[in-house]
Amino acid sequence: MSRTEPAPPTRVDLAFVARATLIVIGLWALASGLWLGRDILFVTLFALLVGLFLSLFVGPLVKLGVPRQVAAPPAWRSRCAPA
Amino acid sequence: MRTRMNQQLVEVVSGSLPLLNNVFGILSGMFLVIFAGFFVAVSPATYRRGMELLVPASHRALAADVLSEIATTLRHWIKGAATAMLIIGVLNAVGLTALGVPAALALGLFAGLMAFIPFLGPVLGMIPALGVALTISPQKALYVFFLYLAIQVVESNLITPLLMKGMVKLEPALTILFQAFMAALFGILGLALAVPLLAILKVLVNRLYVERVANAH
Numbered sequence: 001m002s003r004t005e006p007a008p009p010t011r012v013d014l015a016f017v018a019r020a021t022l023i024v025i026g027l028w029a030l031a032s033g034l035w036l037g038r039d040i041l042f043v044t045l046f047a048l049l050v051g052l053f054l055s056l057f058v059g060p061l062v063k064l065g066v067p068r069q070v071a072a073p074p075a076w077r078s079r080c081a082p083a
Numbered sequence: 084m085r086t087r088m089n090q091q092l093v094e095v096v097s098g099s100l101p102l103l104n105n106v107f108g109i110l111s112g113m114f115l116v117i118f119a120g121f122f123v124a125v126s127p128a129t130y131r132r133g134m135e136l137l138v139p140a141s142h143r144a145l146a147a148d149v150l151s152e153i154a155t156t157l158r159h160w161i162k163g164a165a166t167a168m169l170i171i172g173v174l175n176a177v178g179l180t181a182l183g184v185p186a187a188l189a190l191g192l193f194a195g196l197m198a199f200i201p202f203l204g205p206v207l208g209m210i211p212a213l214g215v216a217l218t219i220s221p222q223k224a225l226y227v228f229f230l231y232l233a234i235q236v237v238e239s240n241l242i243t244p245l246l247m248k249g250m251v252k253l254e255p256a257l258t259i260l261f262q263a264f265m266a267a268l269f270g271i272l273g274l275a276l277a278v279p280l281l282a283i284l285k286v287l288v289n290r291l292y293v294e295r296v297a298n299a300h
Contacts, residue, residue: 042269043115045276050120051127052154053161058124 149290156282163246164199171198171205171238175212178230182223184216194231198238201278202259205235253281 034041123130131150138146172195179187190212197208209231216224261281265273 038269039112042272042276043112044119045280046112046116047119048123049157049161049279050116051123052157053165054120054124055127056158056162056165 153286168195168198171195174234
């Protein structure tokens with residue numbers, strides 16, 4: 001019968017505490033930032049879904065040879081055109 | 084009383100989203116969503132490339148892979164959801180017309196829109212139809228209840244499994260709990276976005292954490 005050796009105790013030094021504190025502060029800041037910008041995040045996610053929904057129809061049209069930006073008004077075309 | 088009811092309705096719809104809790108906010112939000120959506124559809128590669136460039140060069144290939152998987156998952160989900168919404172809306176409108184319920188088209192449209200929300204959507208979609216049917220007779224309300232039940236059984240056992248084949252699998256308990264969490268925080272808008280957000284989170288956790296831990300062992 002073999003007995004496993006107990007793991008050596010983890011050393012908690014100042015660097016470890018500082019790193020852990022920074023991670024906690026970083027996570028808190030990230031969560032606060034997300035909470036502050038929640039309206040914009042919602043709008044962005046909805047816009048992404050609308051864009052993906054539209055791309056379901058755009059994809060087959062492009063395959064049929066219709067240019068991708070043909071449905072867009074001229075102002076959009078000039079802004080979206082590659083430099 | 085009326086002001087209080089209006090305030091409560093706004094809270095139910097937009098939860099704790101301060102910019103979207105008045106008519107102007109909702110209209111500007113819709114405007115933003117539609118136009119931003121059009122721009123994304125016009126040239127998706129630009130935005131995708133921009134997101135990839137935000138990641139350090141050493142992780143760019145992984146980021147491109149993860150973004151591609153998220154896009155595929157969301158595309159499958161939205162295709163399935165849109166088709167299910169259309170089918171449920173049409174079936175409800177036809178069924179309610181056959182039962183002689185007034186405003187059948189509007190009620191069918193509402194039920195179709197509510198089908199965007201899995202699990203809880205069909206219940207929300209049934210409430211106004213039951214209310215309208217109750218104004219005629221309790222028996223009519225019972226017929227409407229069975230109509231919605233039959234459509235729901237067909238949708239959840241036949242239509243949705245066929246449509247959601249290519250999508251990442253979301254466990255029902257996890258989905259319902261996440262929907263409750265999102266509804267508590269953000270109201271109906273949070274409820275509507277819970278499933279796509281959960282799908283994105285699942286892909287991110289799988290690709291960035293679970294696979295790494297599995298490879299490390």
